[in-house]
Amino acid sequence: MSTESPLKELALHDITVRFGGLTALDNVSLRVAPGRIVGVIGPNGAGKTTLFNIICGFVQPTSGSLTLDGQPWRPRPHHLNRLGIARTLQGVGQFAGMTVLENVMVGARRRRAEAEAMAALERCGVARYAAAHPGALPYAIRKRIELARALVAKPQILMLDEPAGGLDADEIGWLGTLIKETGTTVLLVEHHMDLVMSVCDEILVLDFGKPIALGSPAEISENPKVTEAYLGTAA
Numbered sequence: 001m002s003t004e005s006p007l008k009e010l011a012l013h014d015i016t017v018r019f020g021g022l023t024a025l026d027n028v029s030l031r032v033a034p035g036r037i038v039g040v041i042g043p044n045g046a047g048k049t050t051l052f053n054i055i056c057g058f059v060q061p062t063s064g065s066l067t068l069d070g071q072p073w074r075p076r077p078h079h080l081n082r083l084g085i086a087r088t089l090q091g092v093g094q095f096a097g098m099t100v101l102e103n104v105m106v107g108a109r110r111r112r113a114e115a116e117a118m119a120a121l122e123r124c125g126v127a128r129y130a131a132a133h134p135g136a137l138p139y140a141i142r143k144r145i146e147l148a149r150a151l152v153a154k155p156q157i158l159m160l161d162e163p164a165g166g167l168d169a170d171e172i173g174w175l176g177t178l179i180k181e182t183g184t185t186v187l188l189v190e191h192h193m194d195l196v197m198s199v200c201d202e203i204l205v206l207d208f209g210k211p212i213a214l215g216s217p218a219e220i221s222e223n224p225k226v227t228e229a230y231l232g233t234a235a
């Protein structure tokens with residue numbers, strides 16, 4: 001499977017997740033159309049990571065369902081790569097005992113995918129660190145390596161979990177350009193509002209697990225419910 005294959009439509013239907021007495025997601029529906037960049041935002045604890053964990057099969061919904069290209073779909077973490085779904089993690093979770101190149105090859109679909117891994121590192125501007133060990137590198141470089149690891153398999157759906165965390169303005173500018181140029185479907189969980197507003201076609205806003213708004217960046221930035229959710233957190 002490659003980026004030339006038709007992109008997949010991912011949809012969540014009335015997903016609810018309860019952890020004991022806590023409702024982390026409350027009846028959330030979302031259709032991620034092929035090729036769109038969809039942001040998921042909300043105050044801390046709103047359920048953003050839980051939503052990603054549902055799509056990756058790390059967490060099972062209490063109720064609700066998912067579909068992939070309209071077919072019922074039960075995600076399993078070890079099938080994601082084969083299905084063309086790649087995810088970056090918050091922070092940088094690279095293997096310390098491997099070189100940068102070896103870390104990126106872990107994300108590839110084929111064995112011995114050295115050329116693809118080098119191409120992904122080049123795309124992310126960090127090919128010169130291929131032989132280094134990630135532990136010794138600055139945080140911003142490691143974030144780029146994490147992106148290369150997700151991009152190496154040429155995913156059809158790229159899930160980015162707080163990719164801008166810990167980056168400066170220049171790095172975030174670079175990241176925004178990369179996201180817009182991937183040509184793939186992107187799901188973006190991010191607190192950095194300028195990045196979200198500049199790259200997303202559509203944004204879902206969660207608050208205490210509830211979907212409170214879904215729309216274009218302009219619609220979201222003018223929605224009083226969204227302002228209230230954020231100001232309520234800050235107060």
Ligand SMILES: Nc1ncnc2c1ncn2[C@@H]1O[C@H](COP(=O)(O)OP(=O)(O)OP(=O)(O)O)[C@@H](O)[C@H]1O
Binds near residue numbers: 042043044046047
């Ligand atoms: N495995 C779990 N067991 C119990 N509660 C959990 C679990 N995972 C998440 N939660 C709770 O579910 C709620 C939503 O958490 P989640 O991490 O999805 O929020 P978030 O929007 O990603 O937050 P942040 O912006 O801080 O990363 C929180 O109250 C959290 O404490």
